[in-house]
Amino acid sequence: MWAVFALLSALFAALTSILAKVGIEGVPSNLATALRPVVVLVFAWAMVFITGQQGGVLAISKKSWIFLILSGLATGLSWLCYYRALQLGQVSKVVPIDKLSVVFTLVLAFLFLHEKFTPKSAIGVALITAGTLVMVL
Numbered sequence: 001m002w003a004v005f006a007l008l009s010a011l012f013a014a015l016t017s018i019l020a021k022v023g024i025e026g027v028p029s030n031l032a033t034a035l036r037p038v039v040v041l042v043f044a045w046a047m048v049f050i051t052g053q054q055g056g057v058l059a060i061s062k063k064s065w066i067f068l069i070l071s072g073l074a075t076g077l078s079w080l081c082y083y084r085a086l087q088l089g090q091v092s093k094v095v096p097i098d099k100l101s102v103v104f105t106l107v108l109a110f111l112f113l114h115e116k117f118t119p120k121s122a123i124g125v126a127l128i129t130a131g132t133l134v135m136v137l
Contacts, residue, residue, distance in 0.1 A: 014095075020083065021091045029083040036079060096135040103128050 024032045048054050060068075078101075085094045103125050110117040 017086070017091050017095050017098075021086050024083060024087050029087040030080065032087075033076075033079045033083045036083075037076070093136050096132045100129070100132055 082098060106121055106125055109115040
């Protein structure tokens with residue numbers, strides 16, 4: 001089931017790029033970036049209340065709070081850079097570079113989470129990197 005959600009995530013991320021490129025026309029990238037999380041915030045909290053998970057807030061550990069906040073900061077920085085890149089460049093060039101996040105994630109997961117980096121992972125990283133270079137050069 002996780003694979004279905006991962007594929008849906010990829011589909012919605014693709015839609016995000018196309019919709020953002022059209023929506024950012026004539027709008028400063030920082031302002032566009034600021035508007036996006038308002039929608040995400042309302043939608044996310046609606047899902048929390050619909051699923052009855054609002055009571056879980058009090059059970060979140062200090063460590064989890066710290067890392068969720070850091071993750072939020074990283075997301076914000078990513079979005080600021082992404083929207084600026086979309087404003088300045090073509091979606092067909094920006095998105096492949098943005099998807100190098102897959103390569104960075106695999107390397108960081110190996111270094112910090114001690115996940116296995118197999119020969120298959122190395123080939124995947126090489127192919128993603130090569131594919132990105134082919135698409136943007």
